[in-house]
Amino acid sequence: MQWMSLASAVLGAAIGIASTLLADRARWRRDMQDRQQELRRDVYAEFLSALSETRRCLWEAARDSSLPMPERAQMARDAHAQWATHSLRIKVDLVAPKELLPHVDRAYRSMCDLRDAIEGGALYGDAEYHAQRESFHRDLHTLRLEMRRDLSIDQ
Template structure:
C-alpha cells in the first residue's frame, strides 16, 4: 500500500511538472509571437512624426501587453524583466520607424538590432526556465 502511494505521488509530481512546463511553453510562445507580430508591423509603417511616443497603443493592439501580463503570472521575475526590456526595445523601434528613419540608416539598424538582442536574451532566459521546470 505504501509503495502504491509513493508511486502515485511520484507520478503526480511528474505530471504536474509536465503541465507546468507546457503552460510556460505556451505562454512564452504567445508572448514571442505577439512581440514579433508588432515588430514586423512596425517595420512596414510609414513615417508619421505625430505617432512618435505612441507605440504603446500599437503594441497593445498587437496583443503584446496581454501576452506579457500572462507571462507575469507564470514566469520568474528575471524572465519578466527581460520581457519588459524586449517590449521596450520594440517600442523604441516603433519610434525610430515613425520618426522617418530609413531602413538603411544607422538609427534604424541600431533599433532593429537592439530589439533582436533583447529578444535573443529573453529566449535564452526562457530556455533556462523550461529546463528548470
C-alpha cells in the same frame, strides 16, 4: 502466534498502501510539472510570436516613407495594440520564473523603444531606427535563449 501473523498482515498492508500513496504522489507531482512546463511553453511562444509580428508591422511602418509621419506613427501604435504585447507580457510575468523577468522586460522595452522611434519620425534608413532595431533583436535573441533554458530545451 496468531498475533504475529495478524501483525505481519497489517504491516504488509500498511507498507503496500504507503508505497501506493507515495507512487501516486510522485506521479501527480510529475504531471503537475509537465502541465506547468506546457503552460510556460505556450505562453512563451505566444509572447515571442506577438513580439515578432509587432516588429514586422513596425518595419512596415518605417519602410513606407510615402505615408505622412502621423500615419506612420499611428501604424506603429496600432501594431503594438494589435498584437496585445502588453497583455501577453503580463501573462509571461505570471508563469515565468523570476530570473527570466528582467529579460522579458528588456525585450518588451526594446520593442517599445523601436515603436517610439518610429512614432518620432524614424524611417527604415535612419541610424536611430537601425540602432533601436538592433537593440530589440539582441534583447529578443537573449530572451529566446533564456526561455529555452527555462524549458530545458537544448540550445
